Amino acid sequence: MKSSPIGGDEHPRPLIREVVVINKQGIHARPAALFVKTATKFRADIGIEKEGEVVNGKSIIGLLMLAAGEGTKLTLTAQGQDAEKALAELSKLFEDKFSED
Amino acid sequence: MSDSESPKKEVVYRGIAVSPGVVRGQVYVYRPQEVAIEKRSVRxxxxxxxxxxxxxxxxxxxxxxxxxxxxxxxxxxxxxxxxxxxxxxxxxxxxxxxxxxxxxxxxxxxxxxxxxxxxxxxxxxxxxxxxxxxxxxxxxxxxxxxxxxxxxxGAEHDELQRLPGPRIVLAQDLSPSDTALMDRTKVLGFAAEMGSRTSHTAILARSQGIPAVVGLHEIGREITSGQEALLDGYTGLLIVCPSQETLYEYGQIEIRWHSIEDRLSSLRHEPACTRDGCAIRLGANIELVEEIKTAVEHGAQGVGLYRTEFLFVNRQEFPTEDEQVAAYSNVARAMKPHEVIIRTLDAGGDKVLRGGEHSREANPFLGWRGIRFCLDQPEMFKTQLRAILRASAEGNIKMMYPMISDLQEVKRANELLNVCREDLRREGKPFNEQMEVGLMIEVPGAAMIADVLAEHAAFFSIGTNDLIQYSIAVDRGNERVAHLYAPTHPAILRLIRNVVAAARARNIWAGVCGEMAGDPVMVPLLLGLGVNELSMSAVAVPAVKYIIRSMSMSDAQALAEQTLRCGTAGETATQLENFARSVAPELMELIRPNKP
Missing domain, CATH: 1.10.274.10 (PtsI, HPr-binding domain)
Structure with a gap:
């Protein structure tokens, strides 16, 4: 296991980022798969929260069950060494409308 | 399986014919066994x-x-x-x-x-x-x-790999994992409770030449393994415990088919030309490159409808450009120098994508499908357009847009196409600058404004299946109204006449690629109305060619004139049958044996 150059803290505080679903079709098949694929690239634990319901960001079932349509506000959390990078990439997916529309 | 007394009486089940052929044999009811789940505590x-x-x-x-x-x-x-x-x-x-x-x-x-x-x-x-x-x-x-x-x-997954003998496999539905390891040599035919023309079972059956009928709702409970059955993949019937009369009837049909088949297959390399010298292009409707072989064997001179949905269904992501280029080029090269008309993605309606973002619609046939679906996803659509353009360098490719209802859609699609052409030129990728781009006419509104649309199209291809159901407002899948679905309805004749007239006025050609095109009884009418090209399932080509070679264009034109005066679908149908009987009695005896 590689340790982080700065401090090597194994359990830093979770980072949080608010996102809004702006692609017309919401988090359906393709976006969900894209999100999970991206999330699994990182070692950090990823969570998504919608109205108090939290699911594992590396779970396609979890993501689909959120049924997040256009306009839904979601909270992304990431905890782990590469959390910051993960959040940056994941929230970019939302901004880019998952390359749709 | 319910009780010991299996029915001895003949029972006829009606479904959707998705792969042609007639087979007879024992049924094998395939019901992937649910493993019994017991609950027990663990120390x-x-x-x-x-x-x-x-x-x-x-x-x-x-x-x-x-x-x-x-x-x-x-x-x-x-x-x-x-x-x-x-x-x-x-x-x-x-x-x-x-x-x-x-x-x-x-x-x-x-x-x-x-x-x-x-x-x-x-x-x-x-x-x-x-x-x-x-x-x-x-x-x-x-x-x-x-x-x-x-x-x-430790249970087996490969029940279908060990069929006890040649069987007609009956299942609720067959998934790729069911059929992956199946022993093809023992599968006489498929009968499925669910599915449509584009479901896995249907596509697999057609590509393997196995007769298949799907959409046989909830019949599994009534049928047990080992029962004798006859599966008719031409008309979509599963006949369980067929009577002596039925077997005799099918036996007769088979004998007659064999006798005429020789004659039909001898026509393979002959042109589809009327007695008075008018040539018609006969194409095949295909989905897979494997179907080209069947198409050529049956004497098709091109592909009048290449459906591209197959590339898009049952997957997470849309197919990549290169993947599509490979698929389209394969078909183009296999058919060269004959034409291949590629229909851009026609998703929606009964053709729902798995990887796409379709939600459930109240009226899918009036909803987000065909060109509408594609124009809303320009990136996906452009990928397909680029792929088709690139494949056009490999053979005689033409392209058409499905479900056009409005001129604006044509303009927008062509704008995207032009962007793709520009990009390809800049990237130095070769494509055919002259590739013909046509429109599918399957919405009555489009048929009515064919004169307007003709200015923006290189050809029309009339999709009669949808045109009929939209014009008469009939869902063929609804048993209560299915009998109203009539290709010979006077409205359909008039719409086709209108489309052909608009095409002629702009000097472009018009074809038909619905089921009507593959029905030898309808073909004289279509020719008489002025249609230049017919595209049908490959197996229908020989009979259609036969009737074309038996008739003259001048008689067909007279027939069209005469039927345009009919007030009902029934009257038109009678006239068409009489005509077909008079020019090709031996063929009619086969395809409509029960009528005097």
């Missing part, structure tokens, strides 16, 4: 053992999910059927496994029971989301958990 010491069992079953499952697609890929000429990607995603889903692990620790029950419970819970939650796509994900979760459970139980 603390044995919990670790349960984890190990689950882990081994998951490893085995993953191996199967990776191997099966490779096997099917070889069989179907498609290197990666996407459905298994979806299954792998489910298998590797942390949420599913985390839940199983957690409950295993706290509840101390056997792993089968817990896995079954957890998978069911998720499947039910997904199914409740009222969305076609998510409902199918629910099926994936169930499929995967069933596979793991079978591996836990």
């Amino acid at each position: 603390d010491d044995d919990i670790a053992g349960e984890f190990v069992r689950l882990e081994q079953a998951v490893i085995k499952t993953r191996q199967q999910l990776i191997e099966i697609p490779q096997h099917i890929g070889k069989e179907m000429g498609n290197d990666k059927p996407g459905i298994f990607d979806a299954h792998l995603l489910v298998l590797d889903d942390p949420m599913l496994m985390e839940q199983v692990f957690k409950r295993l620790k706290t509840e101390k029950l056997n792993v089968e029971f817990i896995l079954h419970e957890v998978a069911n819970k998720y499947a039910q939650a997904l199914a409740k989301l009222q969305d076609t796509y998510l409902c199918e994900r629910a099926a994936d979760v169930r499929d995967v958990s069933r596979r793991i459970l079978r591996n836990l139980a």
Whole structure:
């Protein structure tokens, strides 16, 4: 296991980022798969929260069950060494409308 | 299977014919056995053992999910059927496994029971989301958990690999994992309760030349393995315990087919030319490159409709440009120098994509489908347009847009096409600058403004199946009104006449690619109305060519004039039958044997 150059803290505080679903079709098949694929690239634990319901960001079932349509506000959390990078990439997916529309 | 007294009386079930041919034999009812799930407690010491069992079953499952697609890929000429990607995603889903692990620790029950419970819970939650796509994900979760459970139980997956003999396989539905390892030499035919022309069973059956009927609603309970049956993939019938009369009738048909088949196949290399010297182009409707062989064998001189949905269904992601270029080029090269008309993606209606973002619609046939779907997803659409353009360098490719209802759609699609042309020129990728771009006319509104549309099209292809159902407002799948579905309805004749007239005025050609084009009784009418090209399922080509070579264009024109004066579909139909009987009596005796 590689340790982080700065401090090597194994359990830093979770980072949080608010996102809004702006692609017309919401988090359906393709976006969900894209999100999970991206999330699994990182070692950090990823969570998504919608109205108090939290699911594992590396779970396609979890993501689909959120049924997040256009306009839904979601909270992304990431905890782990590469959390910051993960959040940056994941929230970019939302901004880019998952390359749709 | 319910009771001991199996019905001895003939029973006829009606479904959708999706792959032609008639076969007779014993039925094999394929019902993938649900593994019995017992609930038992596990001692603390044995919990670790349960984890190990689950882990081994998951490893085995993953191996199967990776191997099966490779096997099917070889069989179907498609290197990666996407459905298994979806299954792998489910298998590797942390949420599913985390839940199983957690409950295993706290509840101390056997792993089968817990896995079954957890998978069911998720499947039910997904199914409740009222969305076609998510409902199918629910099926994936169930499929995967069933596979793991079978591996836990050491059960077989390959029932169809060990059929007791040649059988007609009856199933609720057949998934790629069911058919992956099946022994083709023992499958006489497929009968499925669910499905449509584009379902896996249908596509597989057609590519393998196995007769198939789907959409036989809930018949599984009434039929048991071992019963004699006759499957008619021409008309869509499954006849269980056929009577002596039925067998005799089919036997007669078979004898007559054989006698005329020789004559028909001798026409293979002859042109489709009327007695007075008018030539008509006969194309085949295809979905897979494998179907080209059948098309050529039956004497088709091109592909009048190449459906591209097959590339898009059952997968997570849209196919890449290169993947599409490869598929289209294959067909173009195989058909060279004959033409191949590629229809851009016609998703929606009854052709729902798995990987796409279709939600459930109240009226899918009036909804987000065809060109509408594509124009809303310009990136996906441009990928297809670029792929078609690039493939046009490899053969005689033409392209058409489905479901056009409005001029604006044509303009927008052509704008996107022009952007693609520009890009390809800049990238130095070759394509045919003169590739013809046509429109499918299947919406009555489009047929009425054909004169306006003709200015923006190189040709028209009339899709009669949809045109008829939209014009008469009849859903053919609805038994109560299905009898109203009539290709000979006066409205249809007038619409076709209108389209052909508009095409003539702009000096472009008009073809027909619906089922009407493959019906020898309808063909004289279509020719008389001025249609220049007909495209049909490959097996229909010989009979259509036969009737064309038996008639004269001047008689056909007179027939069209005469039928345009008919007030009802029935009157028109009678006149058409009489005409066909007078020019090709021996053919009619075969295809309409019961009429005097």
